[in-house]
Amino acid sequence: MALPKSKVIWFNGEFVPWDEAQVHVLSHVLHYGSSVFEGIRAYQTPQGIAVLGLEAHVDRLFFSCKVMNMEVPYTHDRISKVIIETIKKNEHQECYIRPLVFRGYGTLGVYPLNCPVDVVIATWKWGKYLGPEAIEKGVDVGVSSWRRMAPDTHPSMAKVGGNYINSQLVVMEARRLGFIEGIVLDVNGYVSEGSGENIFVIVKEKLYTPPLGNSILAGITRSFVITLAQEKGYTVIEQQVPREMLYMADEVFFTGTAAEITPVKTIDGRSVGKGERGPITKELQDEFFGLIKGEVPDRHGWLTPVA
Numbered sequence: 216m217a218l219p220k221s222k223v224i225w226f227n228g229e230f231v232p233w234d235e236a237q238v239h240v241l242s243h244v245l246h247y248g249s250s251v252f253e254g255i256r257a258y259q260t261p262q263g264i265a266v267l268g269l270e271a272h273v274d275r276l277f278f279s280c281k282v283m284n285m286e287v288p289y290t291h292d293r294i295s296k297v298i299i300e301t302i303k304k305n306e307h308q309e310c311y312i313r314p315l316v317f318r319g320y321g322t323l324g325v326y327p328l329n330c331p332v333d334v335v336i337a338t339w340k341w342g343k344y345l346g347p348e349a350i351e352k353g354v355d356v357g358v359s360s361w362r363r364m365a366p367d368t369h370p371s372m373a374k375v376g377g378n379y380i381n382s383q384l385v386v387m388e389a390r391r392l393g394f395i396e397g398i399v400l401d402v403n404g405y406v407s408e409g410s411g412e413n414i415f416v417i418v419k420e421k422l423y424t425p426p427l428g429n430s431i432l433a434g435i436t437r438s439f440v441i442t443l444a445q446e447k448g449y450t451v452i453e454q455q456v457p458r459e460m461l462y463m464a465d466e467v468f469f470t471g472t473a474a475e476i477t478p479v480k481t482i483d484g485r486s487v488g489k490g491e492r493g494p495i496t497k498e499l500q501d502e503f504f505g506l507i508k509g510e511v512p513d514r515h516g517w518l519t520p521v522a
């Protein structure tokens with residue numbers, strides 16, 4: 216499905232009409248994946264539209280830039296303000312927000328530092344990432360034959376465009392095999408994450424999730440869910456997850472800005488628990504969706520109102 220157009224995109228300091236936000240075909244980023252980006256969502260609450268995890272996402276954007284030696288010509292505060300302004304200008308009820316920092320048109324050697332750093336903030340309307348029924352019914356997934364990047368190859372913790380070559384291979388293979396998403400193992404064969412989501416595995420009412428050392432992106436939804444689960448009294452353990460634990464699990468779910476909290480109902484054709492959304496997954500979803508809809512108090516200050 217084509218991207219639904221919004222009115223404007225913020226591009227290097229100015230708002231330009233959606234169709235005019237263009238780059239040269241010889242921009243460094245197109246050839247070498249030299250971008251970093253974020254994915255953020257804004258939800259409708261009784262107080263109007265509000266951005267979830269704004270500061271955490273902008274922090275991660277700047278952290279990713281630091282890893283890639285990209286000097287952002289705007290402050291953290293300016294980027295946060297422009298995100299809010301872009302949502303206002305596009306008059307969204309709810310939206311997905313994509314800040315993107317990339318190496319633009321300059322030279323075309325691999326060495327990137329002679330290219331300008333360009334900055335874009337785009338917003339658009341985006342529904343359920345893994346399909347409209349996924350949140351309730353769960354999804355069918357498979358363990359990928361591709362491995363996640365080894366720790367001394369790509370910086371998994373930085374949200375770098377080039378990392379998503381791995382994610383594309385994983386999700387293409389998954390779809391070819393009839394799954395909606397793939398689970399990737401790390402270089403040592405331990406569970407890492409989905410192509411665009413973190414993963415939680417529940418065994419006997421304890422939640423397990425791979426630690427940062429297993430080549431994951433340090434997901435912001437992952438950190439929200441860890442907090443919510445602990446507040447509900449659950450034990451959350453960040454530890455290496457062997458593949459077979461996926462098959463032993465009572466419940467498995469993905470977390471991510473795009474996927475939100477999505478239950479996994481089968482893995483490699485084996486049902487997870489009863490093959491439907493489990494009770495702890497539902498309890499955490501209710502808390503999370505309640506919070507982002509403004510029905511549950513935002514006691515952690517995760518929401519930034521746009522108005």
Ligand SMILES: Cc1ncc(COP(=O)(O)O)c(C=O)c1O
Pocket residue numbers: 254382408409410411412413431432433434435436437470471472473
């Ligand atoms: C590879 C990968 N892992 C995990 C996540 C989940 O991260 P977050 O919850 O910050 O969106 C994402 C999405 O950004 C991702 O692309």
